[in-house]
Every structure is written in structure tokens, then in C-alpha cells.
Amino acid sequence: MKKVLHFASVALLGLLAWQAVVTFGDLPRFILPGPMLVFSTLWTSRMLIAEHAVVTITEVLIGLGLGATLGFASAILLVASPLARNLLRPMIVFSQAIPVFALAPILTLWLGYGLWSKVAMALLIIYFPVTSAFFDALMRTPVAWVELARVMNATPARILWCIRVPAAMPGFSSGLRLAAVYAPIGAIIGEWVGASRGLGYLMLLANGRAKIDLMFAALIVLAVLTLVLHAAVDAVCRRIWGG
Amino acid sequence: MSGAPALRLTGRVTIGGTAIFGPLSLEVPAGRWTCLLGPSGVGKSTLLRLFASLGDGVDFEGTVGASDNMPLAGRVALMAQSDLLMPWLDVTANVTLGARLRGTQQPRERALDILARVGLADHGTKRPDALSGGQRQRVALARTLMEDRPVILLDEPFSALDAQTRARMQELSAELLAGRTVLHVTHDAAEAARLGETVLLMTREGITPVASPPARVPRPYDSVETLAFQGRLLRQLMETV
Ligand SMILES: Nc1ncnc2c1ncn2[C@@H]1O[C@H](COP(=O)(O)OP(=O)(O)OP(=O)(O)O)[C@@H](O)[C@H]1O
């Protein structure tokens, strides 16, 4: 409750500042529309925005699910097999030197204008944070726990599954929390490069037609969606493994 | 327990060039309760861990093994100095950790029975972070008692318990571990006087056995004989340091 109140007061302050800039700066509405206009557009165009938001949400959720699964599996593979570690780890790190944004046009070329090029973008952008957070946590299992398991005659596979993986779940959680914030960025970039649906597409369209109020309305929806997604992932992580 | 071997160790330990203990030699008799008594930092835990094949971080020159010349690995249960409870498992699951790790049937009945005997019957579904230090230590004790191994290594297993609970846990352990080869590390002379069928005094100079009274263990904590033995152990400790 205190958190909600805190958040609400910060949001209100932001809105006031925004309105003040518009009013006292005497800015034309096609440069920066005031919050009142944006919210009225948000209301009148709610069906249009919702339609595009559903597309973006779908892309983000699929990308998040695939990226989390792939990141989880990769980290386990890297930990379980020294060979995989030696071969793949430099490759994964090197791949991070390529800006994901630069890949967007290629992905659109390969996967088309539809859903999957955006899913691929979201996946690419979250794969590294998830893998690396989980891998680091897996490599930091307290030695004494592993020793205890060894004295109890556990095989390395059982130690990995029964001790190291559960012990590393807080690390996986922090990877997921980052992913919840990054995945929408990936989807939006994908939509900017080539799409006929989605919030990113709508923003570009509105921008092109000088409907800045619509663009801001879409932007607000996107920000709220991201916050909700982050909060949901956070709640799920806390619920399942308490951290 | 038939097949509980004696334990033998000869050698010295250094860590990164610093001498920790030895050269020394000790024998832990088969099927009996042996207390290793010594001051803090003398190397008791290090020595205990060698019997559990956990000598990774130390340089050990010498031999360690069982009297039957079979490997010790797989025949040992270790209760380390810290409780090592898994925070994501509840108390019952922590107690049956060994079975879970070996992928065998989880002996729930026995776990609940042992939990009841260490006085934690009502805490089976709690997570470790909801327990007190002494309760956590008793969960670790229960987990060790579950292991059903011929060789039991205990590293200060009762250090976090109040006097009353400690006395009860000593009796319970002595009962459940009778016939096994127990090596019990402690720095408490009273505890060694109660439980040690053999008491080994570990100091910087090495390990010396101390003759123990004939009474069966656990010896009554208030008998003249036990108290005199406790006094004698303490005196020897004071004189060697
Ligand atoms: N990893 C390490 N690196 C350097 N020195 C170590 C290391 N581990 C232990 N030692 C040293 O080895 C000595 C013996 O440690 P050990 O834990 O065996 O003592 P202990 O007799 O069990 O003491 P306590 O009764 O306090 O548990 C100590 O002096 C300690 O400082």
C-alpha cells in the first residue's frame, strides 16, 4: 500500500511537470502534447491501441518464454560440460559485441514481417542476461553443500539437479527480471524495422502522420505493460523460490 | 553394526605451505565412540574432513583409510561444523536429503520418527530460515542420523544447544549410533567425558589418548566418575597449551 502511494505520487508529480512544460514552454501540440490531450487520445483510440498492444504482448511473452527456456538450458549445458563451456562461452560473449539492433533488418528478411522476427528479437536481447545470470549463480554453489552431497554419494548429475540448480534459482530470477524489461525493447525494435501490427508499428505510423498524441498514448501503454510484466515476473519468482 | 571398520590416519597437513598439524598418527577403534578433544584452530575439522575424502583445499602427506582396506567413500556420514541446510527445502526434505541425492525411495516414516526424537515433530514443514540456531543444528543431526552409515563423523554436533537439549541429544545419538565407528570432534571436556569410549586429546604437539572410565556411554552427566574424568581432561588440556 505504501509502495502504491509512493508510486502514485511520483507519477502525479511527473504529470504535473509535463503539463507545466507544455503550458509555460508554449509548445505546439505536434511537438509535445500535454497529458490531458494524450489521455483523451488514449481513451478515444483505446480499441486501436488495444488491438496493437495484444500483438506486442504476444511477441513479448513468446520471446520471454523461449528466451528463458533457452537461457536456462544453455546455462545448465555450460555448467555440466566443460567442453561446451570452452567452445560456446567465447562465442556467446562474442555475439554480445554485435548490436542486436543491427540484426533486426536481417531477422525481418529471414523470418518475414510477421510475429516471428519480433519474437526472435526479444529472444536475442534477453538470451544473454538470462544465461549469464543463471550460469554465474550455478558456478557459485557454496562448496560445503557440494561436499555434503558428495559424502552422501550423489552423482555429479544429481548434485547439479538437486543442489546447484535450486541454489542458483535466485540468480535465474534476477536474469528473468532483466529479461522482463528487455523483451519489450526487442519486440518494439523488430516492429520498427518492419511490421504491419504492434505498438512499435503504431508509434511509427502516428509519428509519420504527426499524431504525436497517439504516439505518446502508445508509448504510455508500452511503459505500463513493461512495468506490469516486470512486477508479474518478480511476483512469480518470489512466490516459487523466494528471491 | 557389523562391518564398522576402524579408521587410521598417519601424516601431516599443510595449507599453502603453513603447517596445520602433524606429523601425527591416530587410530579410531571400530564400532566405538571416539571423541577428539582439542582447542580451537588445532586442526580437528581438517582431520575429520580427511576421513570424508574432503581434503581438496589442503596438502596432506600420509595415508588415511579404514582397517579393512576398503575405500571409505560411501560408508561415511558427515555432520559438518555448520548445519548446511538447504534453504529451499523444508525440514523433512532436508532430513531426507541423502535419499533424494541418491535418487532412492525417500524414507519419510523414518524421517518423521527421527524428527520427533530430536524434538522437532512440529517443525517438519518449516523452512530452515524459520528455525533457531539450535533447531537448525538438530535438523542437521537428524539428517546425519538418517544416513545409516557404518562410519559417522560429527564436527561439534551439539555446540549450539542449551545444556538440557544437549544432554538429551547426546543420549539419543549414543543410542542410535551404537555399534558404529563414531569420530566426534568437540572442544567441550564435559561432552567428551560423557560420550567418549575413547578420548583423544589433540594439541599442537600431536594426539594423545586419555584413559577413560569403564562406565558405559552415555555416562551420567552427574556421576562422580564422569565429573572427575571431565576434570582430568580439562587439566590435561590446560597443561599442554
Ligand atoms: N582454507 C584455509 N586456508 C588457510 N588456513 C586454513 C584454512 N582452513 C583452515 N585453516 C587453518 O587450519 C587450522 C585448523 O583449522 P580447523 O578448522 O581444522 O580447526 P578446528 O580445530 O576445527 O577449530 P575449531 O574448534 O575452531 O572448529 C586453523 O588454524 C585455520 O586457520
Ligand SMILES: [Mg+2]
Ligand atoms: Mg572445527
